[in-house]
Amino acid sequence: xxxHHREREQPIFSTRAHVFQIDPATKRNxxxxxxxxxxxxxxxxxxxxxxxxxxxxxTKAIINxxxxxxxxxxxxxxxxxQWADSRANTVYGLGFATEQQLHQFSEKFKEVKDAAxxxxxxxxxxxxxxxxxxxxxxxxxxxxxxxxxxxxVNGPExxxxxxxxxxxxxxxxxxxxxKMLSEGSICEMNLExxxxxxxxxxxxxxxxxxxxxxxxxxxxxxxxxxxxxTERLREQVADLEAHGGHGPSDLLKDELTxxxxxxxxxxxxxxxxxxxxxxxxxxxxxxxxxxDQAIHRLRECEMRNSDLExxxxxxxxxxxxxxxxxxxxxxxxxxxxxxxxxxxxxxxxLRQSLVKLMDK
Numbered sequence: 001x002x003x004h005h006r007e008r009e010q011p012i013f014s015t016r017a018h019v020f021q022i023d024p025a026t027k028r029n030x031x032x033x034x035x036x037x038x039x040x041x042x043x044x045x046x047x048x049x050x051x052x053x054x055x056x057x058x059t060k061a062i063i064n065x066x067x068x069x070x071x072x073x074x075x076x077x078x079x080x081x082q083w084a085d086s087r088a089n090t091v092y093g094l095g096f097a098t099e100q101q102l103h104q105f106s107e108k109f110k111e112v113k114d115a116a117x118x119x120x121x122x123x124x125x126x127x128x129x130x131x132x133x134x135x136x137x138x139x140x141x142x143x144x145x146x147x148x149x150x151x152x153v154n155g156p157e158x159x160x161x162x163x164x165x166x167x168x169x170x171x172x173x174x175x176x177x178x179k180m181l182s183e184g185s186i187c188e189m190n191l192e193x194x195x196x197x198x199x200x201x202x203x204x205x206x207x208x209x210x211x212x213x214x215x216x217x218x219x220x221x222x223x224x225x226x227x228x229x230t231e232r233l234r235e236q237v238a239d240l241e242a243h244g245g246h247g248p249s250d251l252l253k254d255e256l257t258x259x260x261x262x263x264x265x266x267x268x269x270x271x272x273x274x275x276x277x278x279x280x281x282x283x284x285x286x287x288x289x290x291x292d293q294a295i296h297r298l299r300e301c302e303m304r305n306s307d308l309e310x311x312x313x314x315x316x317x318x319x320x321x322x323x324x325x326x327x328x329x330x331x332x333x334x335x336x337x338x339x340x341x342x343x344x345x346x347x348x349x350l351r352q353s354l355v356k357l358m359d360k
Contacts, residue, residue, distance in 0.1 A: 009043040009044060009045045009052065010043065010044055010046070011041050011042070011043055012042050012043065012044050012112075013041065013042040013108045013112075014039055014040070014041040014042070015039070015040055015041075015096070015101055015104065015105055016037045016038065016039055016040070016097070016101075017037055017038070017040050017094040017095055017096045017097075017101070017105070018032065018034060018036070018037050018038075018094070018095035018096075019032070019033040019034045019038060019040065019055055019057070019062050019063060019092065019093070019094060020032055020033060020092070020093035020094070020095065021033050021062075021090050021091070021092060021093070022090055022091040022093070024089075024090065030093055032334075033057065033062040033063075034055075034057045034062060035057075036327075037097065038055055038056070038057050038062070039055060039056070040053065040054075040055045040063065040094060040105070041053070041054055041055070042067075042108060042112055049119045049122075049123065050066055050116075050119070051066070051067040051112045051115060051116050051119075052064065052065060052066050052067065053065045053067060053092075063092060064088075065085045065087070065088065065092065066087060067109075067112050067113055067116050068086075068113075068116060068120075069113055069114075069116055069117035069120060070086075071083050071084070071085070071109075071113060072084075072113075073105075073106050073109040073110070073113075075102060075106060078099045078102070079095060079096045079097070079098065079099055079101075079102055080093060080094065080095050080096070080102070081093070081094055081096075081102055081105065081106060082094070083109070198287060198290055198291045198294055202284075202287050202288070202291060205280070205283070205284050205287060206284075208280070209277075209280065209284060212277045212280070213277075216274060216277060219270050219273070219274070222270075223267060223270060226263050226266065226267065227267075229263070230260060230263050233256055233259065233260065234260075236256075237256055
C-alpha cells in the first residue's frame with residue numbers, strides 16, 4: 001500500500017529529524033523510532049486530496065500520518081515538537097538539530113492543516129451538492145469522529161535530550177573557532193588596507209619624485225644657462241671697464257648689477273627647492289621601510305590563518321569523534337535504563353511477594 005501511494009503523491013516539504021513515538025504502555029516515556037536523523041516529508045495526494053507526513057527508516061515506514069484539521073503540532077522545547085495521530089493511536093515526537101528547523105516544520109504543519117481543512121470543506125460541499133449519490137464520508141473525517149481524545153505529552157527532553165549540555169559545549173566550541181577565524185580575517189583585512197594605503201602613498205610619492213627629478217634637471221639647465229649668462233655679462237663688464245673711455249654709462253652698470261642680483265636670488269631659491277626635494281627622498285625611504293614591515297606582518301597573519309585552519313580541521317575531527325562517542329553513550333545509557341527498569345520491576349514484584357509473606 002505504501003509504495004502505491006508514493007507513486008501518486010508529490011513531496012511539498014522535507015526536513016531531517018530524530019523520530020520518537022509515545023510508549024503505549026506508560027503514555028509518558030518516548031521510544032526512539034530511528035537511530036539517526038531521518039527525512040520527514042509532507043506529501044500531497046492529488047487523487048484523494050489528502051496530505052500526509054511520511055518518514056522512512058531503512059525499508060520501514062516509521063511515520064505514515066494523514067494530516068487532519070483537528071491535529072495540532074506543539075513545541076515542547078526549543079528543538080522538540082509533537083502531535084497526536086488518532087488513526088495510529090499514538091503521539092509522534094520530532095527532535096531537530098536547530099530551532100530554525102523546528103520553526104519551519106511548525107509553519108509548514110499549520111499550512112498543511114489549513115489546506116486539509118479547506119479540502120475537507122470542499123469535499124463536504126460536494127457531498128451536499130450530490131446528495132442523490134451515495135458517497136462514503138472521507139476516511140480521515142470518520143477516523144476523527146471515532147478517535148479517542150488527543151493525548152497531551154510534556155516532551156522527552158528530560159530523558160531523551162539529556163545530551164543537550166554536550167550540544168551546548170560543541171556549539172560554544174564552534175562559536176569560539178568562528179571568533180578566532182573572524183579575528184584572523186579582520187587582522188588580515190586591516191593589514192591589507194594598511195598595505196594598500198602605503199602602496200597608494202608610495203605611488204603618489206614616486207610620481208612626485210619623478211616630476212621633481214624632471215624639474216630638477218630642467219632647473220639645472222636653467223641654472224647653467226643663467227651662470228653662462230652671468231659669466232658673459234661679467235666678461236662684458238670687465239671689457240667695458242678695461243676700455244675706460246669707451247665704457248658704458250652708469251645706468252648700464254646699474255642694470256647689469258640688478259640683473260646679477262636677480263640671477264643670484266633665483267639661484268638661491270632653486271637651491272632651497274633642491275634641498276627640500278632631497279629631504280623628501282628620506283621620507284620616501286621611510287615609506288618603503290613601513291611597506292616592508294606591513295608585508296612582513298601580512299605574511300605572519302597568513303601563517304596564523306593557515307595555523308588556524310589546521311586547528312579548525314583538528315577541532316572538527318574532535319567534534320566528529322565527540323558526536324560519535326555521544327551517540328554511543330546515548331545508546332548505552334538507553335540500554336542501561338531499560339535494564340534498570342526491568343530490575344526495578346523485578347524488585348517491585350519481590351517486595352509485593354515479601355509483603356504477602358509477612359501478612360500470612
